Amino acid sequence: MFPFAAIVGQDQMKLALSIAAVDPAVGGVLVFGDRGTGKSTAVRALAAVLPDIETADCPYHCDPARPEEACDLCRSRAESKIPQKTGMVRVPVVDLPLGATEDRIAGSLDLERALSAGEKRFEPGLLAKAHRGFLYIDEINLLEDHLVDLLLDVAASGENVVEREGLSVRHPARFVLIGSGNPEEGELRPQLLDRFGLSVEVKTPQDLATRIQVVKRRDAFERDPAGFAAEYEAANAEVRDTILAARDRLNDVAVPDESLEKAAQLSIRLGTDGLRGELTLMRAARAFAALRGDSVVGWSHLAALAPLALSHRLRRDPLDEAGSATRVERAVDELAAA
Amino acid sequence: MTAGRLAAANDAARPAWTETPGKAAALWHEAVRAIGVFAVDPGIGLRLAARAGPVRAATLETLRSLLPRDAPFRRMPAGIAEAALLGGLDLAASLESGQPVLERGLLAASDGGVLVAAMAERMTEEAAGLLALALDRGHVSVERDGVSRQLPTRIGIVALDEGMEPDEAPPASLCERLGLWLSLDGADPRGAPDHGLDADRIASARRHLPSVEPDEAAIETICQAAMAFGIVSLRVPHLAVRAARASAALTGRSHPSPEDVETAIRLVLLPRAVTMPQMPNADEGRDDEPANSSPDEEPAAEPPPPEPETETPRENDRNAEPPQDMTIDAAATGLPADLLASLATMTRPPLARSGAGRSGGFAKRARRGRVVGTRQGDPCRDRLDLLATLRTAAPWQAIRRAERAPGVVPRFFEMRISDIRVRRHRGKAETATIFCVDASGSAALARLAEAKGAVERILAECYVRRDRVALVAFRGTRADVLLAETKSLTRAKRSLAALPAGGGTPLASGILAALDLARSSAREGRTPLLALLTDGRANIGRNGAAGRPQAGADAKEAAKAVRAGGIAALVIDLSQRPSAEARQIAADMGATYLALPRADSRALSDAVAAAPRGGDAPRTSRP
Numbered sequence: 005m006f007p008f009a010a011i012v013g014q015d016q017m018k019l020a021l022s023i024a025a026v027d028p029a030v031g032g033v034l035v036f037g038d039r040g041t042g043k044s045t046a047v048r049a050l051a052a053v054l055p056d057i058e059t060a061d062c063p064y065h066c067d068p069a070r071p072e073e074a075c076d077l078c079r080s081r082a083e084s085k086i087p088q089k090t091g092m093v094r095v096p097v098v099d100l101p102l103g104a105t106e107d108r109i110a111g112s113l114d115l116e117r118a119l120s121a122g123e124k125r126f127e128p129g130l131l132a133k134a135h136r137g138f139l140y141i142d143e144i145n146l147l148e149d150h151l152v153d154l155l156l157d158v159a160a161s162g163e164n165v166v167e168r169e170g171l172s173v174r175h176p177a178r179f180v181l182i183g184s185g186n187p188e189e190g191e192l193r194p195q196l197l198d199r200f201g202l203s204v205e206v207k208t209p210q211d212l213a214t215r216i217q218v219v220k221r222r223d224a225f226e227r228d229p230a231g232f233a234a235e236y237e238a239a240n241a242e243v244r245d246t247i248l249a250a251r252d253r254l255n256d257v258a259v260p261d262e263s264l265e266k267a268a269q270l271s272i273r274l275g276t277d278g279l280r281g282e283l284t285l286m287r288a289a290r291a292f293a294a295l296r297g298d299s300v301v302g303w304s305h306l307a308a309l310a311p312l313a314l315s316h317r318l319r320r321d322p323l324d325e326a327g328s329a330t331r332v333e334r335a336v337d338e339l340a341a342a
Numbered sequence: 343m344t345a346g347r348l349a350a351a352n353d354a355a356r357p358a359w360t361e362t363p364g365k366a367a368a369l370w371h372e373a374v375r376a377i378g379v380f381a382v383d384p385g386i387g388l389r390l391a392a393r394a395g396p397v398r399a400a401t402l403e404t405l406r407s408l409l410p411r412d413a414p415f416r417r418m419p420a421g422i423a424e425a426a427l428l429g430g431l432d433l434a435a436s437l438e439s440g441q442p443v444l445e446r447g448l449l450a451a452s453d454g455g456v457l458v459a460a461m462a463e464r465m466t467e468e469a470a471g472l473l474a475l476a477l478d479r480g481h482v483s484v485e486r487d488g489v490s491r492q493l494p495t496r497i498g499i500v501a502l503d504e505g506m507e508p509d510e511a512p513p514a515s516l517c518e519r520l521g522l523w524l525s526l527d528g529a530d531p532r533g534a535p536d537h538g539l540d541a542d543r544i545a546s547a548r549r550h551l552p553s554v555e556p557d558e559a560a561i562e563t564i565c566q567a568a569m570a571f572g573i574v575s576l577r578v579p580h581l582a583v584r585a586a587r588a589s590a591a592l593t594g595r596s597h598p599s600p601e602d603v604e605t606a607i608r609l610v611l612l613p614r615a616v617t618m619p620q621m622p623n624a625d626e627g628r629d630d631e632p633a634n635s636s637p638d639e640e641p642a643a644e645p646p647p648p649e650p651e652t653e654t655p656r657e658n659d660r661n662a663e664p665p666q667d668m669t670i671d672a673a674a675t676g677l678p679a680d681l682l683a684s685l686a687t688m689t690r691p692p693l694a695r696s697g698a699g700r701s702g703g704f705a706k707r708a709r710r711g712r713v714v715g716t717r718q719g720d721p722c723r724d725r726l727d728l729l730a731t732l733r734t735a736a737p738w739q740a741i742r743r744a745e746r747a748p749g750v751v752p753r754f755f756e757m758r759i760s761d762i763r764v765r766r767h768r769g770k771a772e773t774a775t776i777f778c779v780d781a782s783g784s785a786a787l788a789r790l791a792e793a794k795g796a797v798e799r800i801l802a803e804c805y806v807r808r809d810r811v812a813l814v815a816f817r818g819t820r821a822d823v824l825l826a827e828t829k830s831l832t833r834a835k836r837s838l839a840a841l842p843a844g845g846g847t848p849l850a851s852g853i854l855a856a857l858d859l860a861r862s863s864a865r866e867g868r869t870p871l872l873a874l875l876t877d878g879r880a881n882i883g884r885n886g887a888a889g890r891p892q893a894g895a896d897a898k899e900a901a902k903a904v905r906a907g908g909i910a911a912l913v914i915d916l917s918q919r920p921s922a923e924a925r926q927i928a929a930d931m932g933a934t935y936l937a938l939p940r941a942d943s944r945a946l947s948d949a950v951a952a953a954p955r956g957g958d959a960p961r962t963s964r965p
Contacts, residue, residue, distance in 0.1 A: 039518050040575025044478060099479075101424075101471050115737045122740025142474075143515065146467060168760075170741070187832050208574050215576060216565045222580045223556060 006225055008049035009239035010232070011042060012218045013209055019292075020202045020312050021050045022243075024180045026250045027291040031201025031284060032159055032181030034144075034192075034316060041206045042218075043184040044099075047140050051097040053244050057136055061089040063128050064135050064175050065096075073162070075175045096137030098130050098179075106151065110158075110166050111173065126173045131155075131164045134179040144183030145192045152192070155181055156199045194319075201284045203316035205329060250294035257290045259301045266306055266339070273335045276317040285313040307336045366530030373401055374537040375589075376524045376609050381408040381539075382547045382588040384456055384498020386581055386610075387477070387520030389512065391503040392527070398502070400531045402458065405500070408544045414455030418448055420464040427472050428482055429493070449476045450493035462501035462512035470513035473499060477519050521581030523613035547591040554587045560598045567607050572616035582610040716763040724764035735761040773871060774810040774827050774863040775800065778856035780876035780916060781817040782847035790843050793875045793916055800873065801834055810868065812859050813837050816852030818845035819886035823855060827863060846888060849880035849927070850896035853904060860909045871910050874933070877917040878924030894923075901930035912936065 011018065020033045035043045059065035064075045068090050071082060081088060100109065111129035118124065130139070139155070141147060158164050164177040183200065185192070197203070209215055225232040264286065271282040289305040298305070315328035380388045392398040406415055418427075429447030448457065449472070459465060459473075476482050476495040483492050501512050501520055511517065561583055568579040586598040586606035595602070716730040735757050742756035777797055781790065797813075804811050811834050813825040825837040853874065860870035880893035884900075904911055911933035915924040920937040928935035 038574045039514075040577035042576070099475055101468065101475055113737060118737035118741060122744055124741050143467075143471065187830060191829065191831065208576055212562075212565060212569060215569065215579070216562050218576050219565055219580045219583055220558075220561050222576075223561070223583050226584070227552060227555070 005052040005229075005233070006045050006049050006222075007233050007236035007240050008046070008053045008243055009236045010221050010225070011046055011049060012221060013214055014042060014046065014206055016312065017043070017046055017204045017206050018050075020204045021046060021182070022247060022295060023202065023288050023291040023309075023312075024182075025050060025054060025247050026294060027254055027287060028178065028180050030287050030291060031199070032156070032183060034197070034200040034203040035182065035184040035206055036187050036203065037184075037206030038208050039186055041208050043206060044140060044142060047138055047182050048097050051095045051138050053240055054095045054247065055244065056092040056094055058090050059093050059136075061091065064132050064177075065093060066176065067136060073176045073178070076173075096134055098134040098137065098139050100130055100139060100141040100147075100155075104130065104151070106154065109151065109154065110164055112166075112168070113171060124170055126166070126171055128175070129164075131158055131177040131179070132175055135175075135177050137179055139179045139181050141181070141183045143185050145185035145187070149193060149196070152183075152196050156196065160199070197316045198278075198280065200316060202288060202312040204312060205315075205327070246295060249297070250291065253294045253297070253299075254291060257293045257299060257301060259286060259290060263289070263301045263303070263306060266303060270306065270310055270335060270339055271314065273339060274314055274318055274332060276314055281314050281317045285309060288313045303340070307340065310336050364533075366528055366532075367534040369526075369529035370397075370531045370534045371537070372608075373524055373526055373529050374404060374539065375605060376522050377401060377405045377408065378537075378539050378544070378592055379585050379588045379605070379609065380498060380500075380522055381405060381544045382551060382591050383584055384409075385477070385496065386522055386584050386588065387498060388500045388522045388524060389462070389503055389517060389520040390500055391505070391523070391525040393504055394502075397526050397529055397531065401526060402500075404537075404539075405456070408539060408541055409456060410541065410545065414452045416448060416452045416455065416457050418457055418459045418469075420459075420461040421466075422448070422469055424468065424472065427469060447482065447493070449473075449482050449495045449497065452497045453494050454496055456498045456500060458500045458502060459512075460502050462503050462516070463505035463510045465501075465512055465516065467513050467515070470516040474515045474519055518575055518577060519581075521578075521585055522609045524609065525613070543592070547588070547594075550594060551588065551591040554590045554596055554598065556583055556587055557597050560586055560603050563603050564606060564611070567611050571611055571614065573611060573614055578610065578614060582606040585610050717766050718760065718762065719764035720762075724766075727763045727765045730763035731757075731761055734763055774812060774860075774868045775804055775871045775873060776812045776814065776827075776856045776859045776863070778814045778816070778821075778852050778872060778874045778876075779841065780847060780849070780852065780874075781815045781841055781843040781845075783817075783844045784847060784877055784879055790841075790916070793914070794838055794841070796875065796914060797838055797873075798835065801831060801838075804831070804834075810863075812856075812863075814852060814856045814859065815841055816848050816855070817843060819848055819851075819882055821848060821851040821855040823859065827859065846882040847876070847880050847893070848882035848884075848886065849876060849878070849893065850884045850900040851882070851886075852876070853897065853900035853931075854884070857900070857904050857907060857909065860904075861907060864907075864909070869910075871912070872904060872931075872933075873912045873914065874927070874931075875914045875916055876924060876927070877915065878913075878921050878927050879917070880923070897927060898930050901927050901933075905930065905932040 008018075017035055020035075024030055024033050037043070057065075058068055060068050060074070060078050062075055062077045064077075066074045066078045068088060071078070074082070078088065107129065109129050110131055111126055114123075114125040114127035117127075139159075141155070144152060158177050159179060159181040162176060162178040164173075164175055166173045181200070183192075209218065221232075264282075267282045267285045267289070270285070274281075276282075285306060286301070288309045289301045292309050293299070293301050293305050296305075311329045311332045315332045318328045318331060376388065380386060390398070390401065392401070409415065425445065425447075427448050429445055429450055457473075472482075476497065477499065480496055481492045481494050499516075499520060501516060503512055505511050517523075561579075564582045564586065565579050568582065573579070583606070586602045589602040589605045590596070590598040593599075593602075598606075716727045735755070738758075738761075739756055742758075743752040746752045746756075777800075779793060779797065801811060803809075810827045810829050811825070811831075812823070812827040813834060814821055815824050816822070824841065825834055828834065856872050856874070860872050863870040878897075880897040881890050882888055883892040884896040911928075911931045913924055913928035913931065913933045913935050915921060915935065915937040917924060917937075925935050927933075
């Protein structure tokens with residue numbers, strides 16, 4: 005696995021992913037940009053940085069520490085006082101391949117059982133696999149709208165419900181949804197855009213030195229993955245510690261009324277619809293403060309996070325040349341000056 | 343295995359590599375070189391552009407002879423299903439035998455070897471996505487009984503690209519990951535001297551490969567070249583570095599030499615070049631300068647950065663002496679909103695209804711759209727997909743029989759309404775708007791800025807409706823497709839902003855180029871709309887020769903072809919005051935004619951409102 009700490013540049017993307025790792029409730033992350041900018045590498049690398057998770061012995065790798073959201077199997081075991089076996093697994097990163105069907109995503113009748121034994125059994129889908137981890141969708145802009153809708157619904161509720169002839173299954177599916185794509189190949193419907201927590205626009209670095217650095221590290225990694233990973237182990241551990249410390253600190257970070265007001269003013273100034281924007285901005289700013297070791301959310305946190313949390317919520321103006329991020333930055337500057 | 347022995351082998355081969363008896367043989371040498379690099383490190387990937395034939399067969403045969411004898415060498419058909427790629431339940435075999443038969447996926451089965459994708463230009467995005475995933479991760483995950491297993495997929499992919507048209511290409515997600523791009527055009531193995539490569543040499547190069555280390559200069563050269571060619575992705579220079587290493591391993595060097603780097607640049611970077619580094623004798627000035635987003639266009643433009651977003655160069659242009667060609671910014675126009683919607687509800691030209699000849703064929707197919715899958719539905723309204731229906735019902739048979747009340751004899755085949763699957767079509771509601779913009783001197787001076795504004799306004803509507811757009815511009819002696827059909831507003835706007843103007847008016851060429859796009863769009867099951875923005879003053883004929891009478895006649899012919907093709911069209915007149923020529927073209931096309939309004943848009947609104955509308959409005963209704 006390519007070490008997270010060895011990723012050159014792409015600070016905004018790394019920040020957005022770290023925030024989602026600290027507080028998954030921020031909502032999914034949308035990464036739009038050129039091909040070959042290391043989007044999927046960053047997601048996988050981040051998951052590898054995180055410590056292994058303790059799981060129950062069930063198809064949904066339930067969290068033994070959170071019995072309230074356990075699956076039916078774990079619940080019945082708990083009720084009949086069967087001791088739960090647990091194990092440690094890596095934080096899952098599930099790739100959603102383009103063209104995956106709804107059955108495959110949400111789960112469906114287990115064909116094999118049905119054919120051989122005439123037995124009705126639910127075969128968990130990709131959503132179950134992604135529970136407590138990351139669900140990564142490359143080219144989300146090419147995915148059919150109803151599937152994106154399904155994914156966003158489950159990501160928001162943390163639960164997957166399958167109701168079909170004879171099948172009625174409900175299981176936990178808490179994951180960070182990460183969608184990526186290249187806007188040159190089609191755009192995501194604005195209605196769907198808005199439901200992602202954070203959005204980042206990535207660009208390939210334009211200066212030669214950085215590009216050389218990227219290619220060099222990639223090549224070094226490929227020639228000797230183990231040696232390369234060892235080189236960055238300390239730096240990776242630092243990333244892990246920062247994220248874990250931030251998770252611990254998260255609930256203690258104070259959000260003063262003044263900051264709430266600023267967030268609201270910013271949203272109004274930008275004309276974003278609904279409250280989702282400012283709520284996300286608040287949450288993200290809080291996680292950001294936690295990452296930085298600050299105990300209070302202030303203007304600096306809001307200003308830094310506004311482009312990530314708000315730029316994809318602006319009403320698209322096809323005649324405005326300036327990108328959305330620029331418009332958010334403009335509004336931030338105006339508000340700071342006001 | 344030692345470097346010394348390798349060098350000796352290479353010496354023996356060198357005369358054969360350096361002698362170039364003829365062009366065909368030289369091209370063959372290049373092909374063999376690429377094959378050699380690929381055989382050493384198949385993970386680099388190969389896109390092989392060639393028609394099926396003896397040369398391609400010889401190339402694949404050569405490749406096969408270089409690979410280890412026991413390595414898999416599998417073929418992947420274009421229409422492969424996901425289960426066949428990843429592995430899973432073989433439904434046909436399972437039903438026949440009455441018990442689950444597992445199928446090992448093609449990806450896992452090709453581990454350690456080569457997967458040859460036939461007719462890759464017809465590969466689905468889905469299949470390409472799975473291949474890309476397997477390449478990126480080096481394994482595929484397979485789940486069985488709640489246990490998930492990871493099967494290694496260290497494969498080399500050869501995509502056989504038989505695309506004839508520029509827009510017929512394997513999916514971009516795959517192409518991006520295939521390092522070597524090789525065309526066998528003109529290559530001929532006959533009479534070529536022995537290439538000196540064999541399986542043993544490849545095997546020792548493979549052993550040597552891990553110790554080949556690229557030095558700083560090699561990586562720098564490759565990155566620099568990639569930037570100069572306008573290649574955005576960083577995956578590509580990395581693949582080029584791999585190719586340089588493989589090339590070095592082939593000759594037993596421990597660092598890629600300048601020749602290895604050159605080989606890598608030629609095989610990996612050059613075929614993808616978007617811009618060419620400025621040549622000393624480049625005659626075309628700066629006309630395309632902020633553009634260079636249109637591949638395959640004339641090589642102009644400064645090398646780095648590939649996509650200058652800054653305004654400065656354009657500003658400079660404007661302040662400097664008036665250049666021959668001008669880029670005119672879009673001006674806000676007073677075009678009425680919903681222009682496109684009005685256009686879409688417009689009646690098709692009457693000829694298209696007759697159903698005669700090719701035009702009927704297009705229309706019929708466009709209405710039905712392309713089958714893109716199945717869904718649950720009502721067979722009375724949509725076409726039943728019998729196979730899918732049976733497939734859905736099949737696994738439930740045992741369960742349903744068991745669920746029958748005791749004593750009731752189960753039916754032979756227990757079908758439920760929920761099993762019914764109907765075909766899903768694409769294209770019914772999808773519209774492609776093809777802009778054909780007159781960028782000639784006469785139009786430019788008059789109204790090009792306003793024309794750009796008009797197009798942007800319509801683009802904004804397209805964005806809302808998620809239509810596809812394409813852009814053709816004509817000026818000087820020819821017409822160019824600036825933007826093939828896309829859903830990307832970003833690209834459309836960029837192409838438009840960079841549209842240079844000046845020169846003659848090859849109206850006929852413009853119309854025909856747009857008609858070509860419209861036809862291929864219709865073949866894909868979409869409904870094309872052609873929006874022609876011109877002043878109608880054709881002065882360049884189809885053959886590129888100047889002369890008003892001939893140009894006018896050609897344009898008339900072209901316009902009639904649009905009508906015959908049953909393509910809905912709109913002509914927006916760019917002249918200072920409404921011109922008879924543009925009106926005539928519109929009449930020949932069976933198109934709606936609109937004069938581009940100046941300040942007041944009322945006249946145009948009225949015109950659009952008065953345009954004839956179809957009763958059934960097939961293009962906007964959704965199923």
